[in-house]
Amino acid sequence: MRATAQNAELALLLEVAGTPKPGNVDRHREFDDLRFEHFLAGAVGAGDGLSAATETDVGVGEAFETAVEGMADQRGGNTQFGALLLVVPLARAAKRGNLSPDGVAEVVADTTVEDACAFYRAFDHVDVSVRDPPEGLDPLDVRRGSDAVDEIESRSITLQQVMELSAGRDGVAREWTEGFERTFRAADAIAGGEGPVTDRAAETYLWLLSREPDTFVATNHGRETANSVMVRAQEAREGGEDLVEAFAESLVESGINPGTTADLIAGGLFVALERDEVRV
């Protein structure tokens, strides 16, 4: 039986292997500077941090920072930051024996100021696209990385509170504040599908994309574009394989990359693997 940390790593690998996953790197599509192999190396590199996520004497924040540092040890840049931000607390919940919305909400509620500091330090290892912080919160801009740690400490902000500040703008942070609802929904869809797991993951990706605007797209291209991508995802789903491929090509050409939706799939794959609801 695979260990929890191995399921976490495999989830990252299965996520990137699923195709077609319009707008994201997959087995059949990559960019010159962000290739399939970077995701393979990112998943392997995250291994130590994923193991740490299953060691209950290591903080969730520290485990995340270790995972990000290892993930970033390849030339593609940010491959799996958001995915790790979902998978690490889920792995901790699994280790505690309660891989459920309640279980992961407890993990979130238990986070400390030290976890928040480690989360900020993770931004030192890799460039991540994020929105500007809410007005008046510039000192807490995550892009400051470890430079913001004094501020976090002096304000006694926990990692849960950090996520609450971003939940309105960032779909991964929103999972933290809403019991990982979309992640568990993705897990159920993947588990309920048919055929090879990478195909199910790709189908679930398109389904999620057609239901809610991707916040990573909104961050980089504005909310209108994110809405349009959502509508087109629904059209592509209804139109069948050729339309999905055409949609994929068009997103790549426009440089539009629904990264948050891919992150949710990685989280969902982990849940489904760990619950033994899908077998590879």
Added chain:
Amino acid sequence: MRATAQNAELALLLEVAGTPKPGNVDRHREFDDLRFEHFLAGAVGAGDGLSAATETDVGVGEAFETAVEGMADQRGGNTQFGALLLVVPLARAAKRGNLSPDGVAEVVADTTVEDACAFYRAFDHVDVSVRDPPEGLDPLDVRRGSDAVDEIESRSITLQQVMELSAGRDGVAREWTEGFERTFRAADAIAGGEGPVTDRAAETYLWLLSREPDTFVATNHGRETANSVMVRAQEAREGGEDLVEAFAESLVESGINPGTTADLIAGGLFVALERDEVRV
């Protein structure tokens, strides 16, 4: 920096990601019962054994058996047995600080009867296609798995000696007896190539395939077929991309799978990664 065991795991992943790799599973080709995802799970599952390969107090045979047991924990069957049989002693040589033909020859020379027993036990975990043993050596047929262990012990046969018995028929065993010559040659070719590492791996695969008959093909389809595959690999290389794709299709249709050549690529990728001669 990636640990040695992580480079070993990444080598397995990059090997299967390289395309086109005529006759083998790659990013663009798979079989109904042996899919890309099985290789991802195989690589992740091998992780504990690959770590053990870098712990000098664990026998090489035991590390190999652990790696195979973990690799086999997926539904595709034998995905990376031969690759692990190359990568495990190479990882040990790297850990000893001498990743070279001489260094790995020392690892081979140091193998014990206990390593041989563990190697036989590895066959309990997965079905492997192998030739009948040489005449009079039925008691040492590897397919007997742990049932052969008493025989190995009573004859005091080391793992090096086991490999010597198979070197004439099996390209992986031959690496053990010839200082991993082809593996290091593959590493040099991959390191000397240009472009993404998975492309280089695929090119080197075709080059190796065009130079020597693949022993896995010889085992399953006879030496004549293996020779013909070698000649056609050379023609495909000379003919360019379309011919390579056509060659790939034809091998898949005939169920011909040059697995030993793929194993050598995995070994070569590990050497090139570990020597920092290729970067991902």
